[in-house]
Amino acid sequence: MSMIPLVDLAAQHAAVAQEVASGWQEVLAQTAFVGGPAVAAFEREYAAFTGTPHCAAVANGTDAIEIALRALGVGHGDECILPANTFIATAEAVCRIGATPVLADCADDDTYLIDTAAVEAAVTRRTRAIIPVHLYGQAAPVERLLQLADRIGAWIVEDAAQAQGARRNGHGAGSLGHAAATSFYPGKNLGAYGDAGAVMTGSDDVAERVRLIRDHGSPRKYQHELIGVNSRMDTLQAVVLSAKLRRLAAWNAARREAAARYDTALAGLDDVIRPRTLAGNEHVWHLYVIRVPDRDRVLRELTAVGIGAGIHYPAPVHRTPAFASLGQADLTYPVAERTASELLSLPLFAEITAEQQDRVVAALTSALRRRTGRRVPAEVTTGP
Numbered sequence: 001m002s003m004i005p006l007v008d009l010a011a012q013h014a015a016v017a018q019e020v021a022s023g024w025q026e027v028l029a030q031t032a033f034v035g036g037p038a039v040a041a042f043e044r045e046y047a048a049f050t051g052t053p054h055c056a057a058v059a060n061g062t063d064a065i066e067i068a069l070r071a072l073g074v075g076h077g078d079e080c081i082l083p084a085n086t087f088i089a090t091a092e093a094v095c096r097i098g099a100t101p102v103l104a105d106c107a108d109d110d111t112y113l114i115d116t117a118a119v120e121a122a123v124t125r126r127t128r129a130i131i132p133v134h135l136y137g138q139a140a141p142v143e144r145l146l147q148l149a150d151r152i153g154a155w156i157v158e159d160a161a162q163a164q165g166a167r168r169n170g171h172g173a174g175s176l177g178h179a180a181a182t183s184f185y186p187g188k189n190l191g192a193y194g195d196a197g198a199v200m201t202g203s204d205d206v207a208e209r210v211r212l213i214r215d216h217g218s219p220r221k222y223q224h225e226l227i228g229v230n231s232r233m234d235t236l237q238a239v240v241l242s243a244k245l246r247r248l249a250a251w252n253a254a255r256r257e258a259a260a261r262y263d264t265a266l267a268g269l270d271d272v273i274r275p276r277t278l279a280g281n282e283h284v285w286h287l288y289v290i291r292v293p294d295r296d297r298v299l300r301e302l303t304a305v306g307i308g309a310g311i312h313y314p315a316p317v318h319r320t321p322a323f324a325s326l327g328q329a330d331l332t333y334p335v336a337e338r339t340a341s342e343l344l345s346l347p348l349f350a351e352i353t354a355e356q357q358d359r360v361v362a363a364l365t366s367a368l369r370r371r372t373g374r375r376v377p378a379e380v381t382t383g384p
Ligand SMILES: *Cc1c(COP(=O)(O)O)cnc(C)c1O
Pocket: 060, 061, 062, 063, 086, 087, 089, 090, 133, 159, 161, 162, 182, 183, 184, 185, 195, 196, 197
């Protein structure tokens, strides 16, 4: 039987192959490979898509977080609060500007989103930014964080790398904070054919500073107003992203349908904790993450039958060797710690078929049954 991948990039490429090929031909003919009109066009399109006044393209998502923080004036000696359960880049970006990451636990409500109370408890006099991560495809609850930020004089910088097209109370992820960063890494909901990222903001000043920082501090050639970096978007990537952006809303809708199918199919499995969507959120299901007992064995059994399940993420930030100094020996972030050993991401992409999902559910059901020896209701064991 054929493999079911975690993400099917080949299926996605098929939908844009012709458009990308002709767009790339044009770029090759013009031999203009960095920035240019195609990048500017994508910036306008993505700003409109997220409902943010400004979008500035950069080289990747990690740079986007770093540059957004720098543009807001966050730097050495400052503290940035971020969730303990995120992709490592959120913490790395903070370190790269000389600031200190301070972790906050995630909420104990099956959303895995940052816990507002934990953020409040982590605030010190040095807190200059809070970085809510819109994890797995839904926006973090930012309302109280925005109030808190106002009160203490800090910025909200959204990590929107996993939430392209997500909305909270009608507002697009990327438009909820003072600035936002996103990544167009190939596996994201909107993925380039290499690395790319972007910063969004409603502030003209911040946008201008982002544009300076990303290109050697340079408003025009050989004029350097500050010490910047080289973090520009390739023109070839902008062509791909514009082509895919036109389809993103439909792809996200297909992901939502697929998530709903998993929800229904998994409802009868007592051992499975399904992901919860927060009220007010339009989820774009970057990942469909459940929790199961005996996770490592279940993952091995799914892998053995050709099902590309994954773990996001195997260890909270402070449990990685790189950031071990951020956690104490006791359970500093109990929810992130407890859930990390149970998380399991099931294959989910816009083109996944009901038959493929049936196979995933059937394989998961038998893996769980082998553990418990319990009978699982027959109606969920659909598929071959
Ligand atoms: C992918 C991702 C990033 C980093 O993006 P890159 O483009 O790989 O640098 C940052 N934060 C989160 C939550 C991500 O998923």
